[in-house]
Amino acid sequence: MEGVSDPIDQALLNDWQRGFPVESRPFASLAHALGVGEADVIARLEHHRQTGRITRVGATCAPNTVSASTLAAVAAPDHRIGEIAEVIGAQPGVNHNYQREHDWNLWFVATGPDRAHVNATLARIRALTGLRVLDLPLVRPFNVDLGFTLKGQIGGAAPKPPVDIAAFRPDDRPLLQALTRGLPLLPRPFAELAGQLGMTETQVLDRVRALVAAGIVSRLGVIVRHRALGWRSNAMVVWDMDHDTITAAGPLLAAQPGITLCYERAPVPGVWTYRLYSMIHARSRKDAMSVLTRVCTLPEFRDVRHQALFSLHCFKQTGAMVAACAPEAKRIA
Template identity: 60%
Template sequence: MREVADPIDRALLDDWQRDFPAIPRPFAHLANTLCTSEIDVLNRLADMQENGTITRVGATCAPNTLSASTLAAVAAPETRIEEVAAIINEDPGVNHSYEREDQWNIWFVATGPDRDAVNASLDRISQRTGLRVIDLRLVQPFNIDLGFKMAGQDTPVMHATPRALDLSAIRDGDKTLMNILTKGMPLVPAPYAVIADQLGQSEAQVLSRVTALTEAGVLSRLGVIVRHRKLGWTSNAMVVWHVAKDDIPEAGTQLAALPGVTLCYERRPVADVWPYRLYCMIHAQSREAAIAVLEKARALPALENIKHKVLFSTRCFRQTGAMIAKEKEAAE
């Protein structure tokens, strides 16, 4: 892991990946906890964003609540990987893309304001690349709240238990607000006031909606979003398990609770090419450490002798916030 030597920088990264305050001067609050000034906090975060240590200070949205998303993959010929990755990343709905060690070698997340927009994104990519796109829709999450500790831990840690979703809390305008927050809030003393001006609302209205969406579990995390590779978590494996549908709840629960497993969820299989239903991510500082976690996963009672496949990430092509509203929508 890359050493974050400065104690204030380390605290910003360790302590504020979630539970970012919904108050008029949030960065002043961070400064008070760190015994420094508001401008110092803003400058440090701006520097971290500039040098790629963090992607943004912003939000993540619970999957398929205010927007739609899916995990997808293509099998690009070795000679076309760069070309195909560039085409995929040109699509406005793609917010994450990786090369992985498999025949299905380029994996990406397609997002949009609704399922039709995601389908259109996948269709465009298929037509432009001439490749089949497999669509691996989320069925249920077991653990999707990922956090990375900078203070010497061997594995990333989870800080929060996901809130129960209350979709009845969603109001008109929330999609546009969340689109701004997922892209990243402005690094200024009063960011919510700036967002309020963009929306034609009061600062109090914006703060009220941020609080309501957080309590409803729709806004799943608000805080500093780090680039884990930049900070040394470079050996990252997606492991897929061929678990029978009826056995998924027990297997997913056991897998999600295993230290070192950072994400865990069920997705729909694609019958003719991709039978796997249960997925997990292992983020580690070395390939050996990742494999050690995998061995513990294989020994879990629900996963003994279960067929699985390990896909290590070799390159990150793109990592940004999800698209929740179309750009025209977001500007209105």
Template identity: 65%
Template sequence: GVNHSYLRENRWNLWFVATGPDRGHVDKVLDAIRTETGLDVLDLPILRPFNIDLGFRLNKEMDRPPAPRPVRLACLREGDNDLLQALSTGLPICERPYGKIAERLGRSEADVLERVADLQDAGIISRLGVIVRHRALGWRSNAMVVWDIAPERVAAAGPVLAAQPGVTLCYERRPVPGVWPFRLYSMIHAQSRNKALEVLSKAAQLPELEGVRHDALFSSRCFKQTGAMISRQGVAA
């Protein structure tokens, strides 16, 4: 259930993303981590996404993120989660990769191709592409910026922050009163720390974020980065 894990510059320094087919699965993952490590775990679920599609250009400065597409969850059918898990694990390198996936799932190739097209049209599949190790290509300064913003300001600030060049992810998470007050999160991927701080400086000057306390947690080590767990039978990429 843990698909991302990073060491970051903060007292709360080990950050991870836990996913699962339902909230009960995620709760079991968090309980297991608490038991096996003896450490406190902050549960910070996403409340509202503003941009969670990490796609960026590798050969030029960061552009604005693509406009979010509407998602029609009503289009999901039985068996789609297993298909989505198979796609997130990676396409087989062969002449007919969708045929291989269909064989693994006990379905026909035509059925798989039809469902992929339908799920793309519904916005559930945002895109199919190549995953690259961006750190190896020079994008080594990655910062998670957390914003201690009042709840009533999030709706206005979130979309504007998400649209800033250089901001690659943006979402609202539930804070932990008295422990972790930050509610709005944004990721910055840059080729140097100074470049990342430039992006942050411009974001902090936005009228919607005026006077909002924030902190930049730069990543210093990556322990894990894989696809998310969607299906109970799934194996992450």
């Protein structure tokens, strides 16, 4: 693990990316498992947050269940990439914003409490930049639970059970938003959230357990920054397949070692025909291409038209928006 030689830190960042204890003193449970003190665990996590190795200890939510999201892209002129990325990143709900190797060079994810919020975000970006925005909504997820096994090769996810959306209650939304922002690094983080939300600690714990059990919270734990830990080669590989073919090919691709995300998205007819998306996170471009070469030997992917869009720069990476807030508009010439 690059830059992390201490075995306690390695275990903390590797073993607790999911399955975080939903109890009154969760960091004490981590401390017991690691053989250190509770204050030590909290101090280590705060250090890793300050140094950029983790973004937060918190939640990711299953996409398009209790909120909405879409992947989008613009083709920014080279001399305007920085200013256009700034405009995109300023929009509430844009939680990922990357420059990639392609004519469509800025790729971002727009999230919000509903599709109307996402549509409004895309419309503002069109108006503020004067650029066409590709809107590529999710059709089917095959693996969207991004985590990094820091002790070996990442990827190769097993299918998850369907999300039980019936477990969601409208008043869960502020709690989910707080979880996606991150837990306070305090001995009793759920009690702190309860005070902020006008709830009791018991109520918060009960609702978090219910949301985790239902799959609405798809992952609760340490959210690492993969680039800071050495996984610097990030490629979004897009495959030109029809919907029926993806039914079999999607789960197969998601299960391949080295594939960290996999999903089907709607195309834009005549502009962007790719439907199947996969992510490869590797320590080098050579390693990433080795994963792609191996996938291309599978009968289902042999001779399939595809493109690998490597990441050049990360402008923004935060948790998703599940509760609305006011937009920030910044027009550029």
